[in-house]
Amino acid sequence: MTEQEIIEKTNKVFEESFEIEKDKLVPTAHIFTDLGLDSLDIVDLVVALQNSFGVKIRNEERVRDIRTLQDIYQFIFTIKKEEIDKKS
């Protein structure tokens, strides 16, 4: 999965699940202060990301460090890379 695909899929989650307009989805956008998510939304974000990327991240401590969209892109990229490394 390329970085661009990760960005597109993640942004789609924000558009569809959280009804956020496309032009607000910039990498530096803070998911709480800029995009208006709250603690309940984070639970739904995790479920949506799990379904979109086929990963299990519900008990991942690193989710707590996510603040911006760029953090999510990077986190998913890292998780996917770890999966590949594990398999090889």
Place this chain on the structure above:
Amino acid sequence: MSFKRVVITGMGVVSPFGNGVSVLMQGIEQGRSAVQRMEDWDRYIGLQSLVGAPAEVKDEKRIPRQKRRSMGRMSIFAAQAAEEALVDAGITLAQEDRWRIGCIIGSTMGSAKSINDAFEIILPNKDLGQLNSTMFFQCMSHTAAVNVAQYLGLNGSIMAPAAACASALHAIGIGYDLIRLGRQDVLLCGGAEELHPTVTGSFDILFATSAKYNATPQDTPRPFDKDRDGLVCGEGSGILVLEEYEHARKRNAVIHAEVLGFNTTANGFHVSQSNKESMVACMKQAMNDAGVNPGDIDYINAHATATIQGDQEEAEAIRDIFGTSVPVSSLKGYIGHTLGASGAIELAASLTMMKQNVIYPTKNLKTVSPDCEGIQHVLQPISKKISTVLKNGFAFGGINAALVCKKF
């Protein structure tokens, strides 16, 4: 101790005819039926009744996402009905003592669709990890009351009586008591419910639904009719603004009616069968609470859902008290049985009839069943000066409720 007077200053409805009290009344005035054959319901094995009276979810995106995410269909209906009721009452929440305005909204249970969806998600793999954060808030029994309170930002008493088809009348009765005792100034009271094959199924397995009219859905339900064969489920919400009289007077509110009395009784003998004796007691005690006699009642809005036994018991109960002296009609033939919402939706319609001095007939009542004779059935619209109405609501569990309202 003297009780405070309680008046109704606002009404809001989402019904199978659409959003708004005026839309509901238009459908009734035109004698239309909102009942239709439900697509895909025949995939449920054993479901005999394939008809329903659905309401449309519309304009829901006007509710901000973070308020809407905890709402199932019924809570969206309730929020929209509550908003209409508040506008109708002319109340600006910011100008009120926020600790003295709340809502009492009942239902049989939480959102039927959400409950079904939750189990569809959980059960195949016993996996809780796929549940979203707000599913529980859609499923819980007090979902409509909580969601209305959150949406409007209410801080007063929030309660949610669950009494199946008597839920809305219970909510109004509780609200009436809280205001007349001086505990609250304003309460949005009513009920909400949603249509789902599993809801119709709960009546269907007891042979209480209409199953003979799947090909001609608009001919059913048929309250008090010789060819009635059961109820048809509907959905929606009805909310009424109950207000302490002096509070309403000070702000020059338009008053739709005064709540004069309420009562609820139980039959104490059978979980699903209605019982005339406890219905009679309920209506009599409601009139006693209201300080009126049977001769003072100008119109009875019956519960009459078109079940074989329920209609007979209600007709006999009304006959024992009123004989043929008071016009009686049921609105279930127009919008189906909106269950926990029915008491409030039908009260809003009854109060509008009172305002218009007209009584609309029982739709689909063509030939009065011999077991429902002896009361004054309304078969055509009647022009009549109405000052006092009696609204009945009965429920599974042997619960009865009756409310008396007077034109102000």
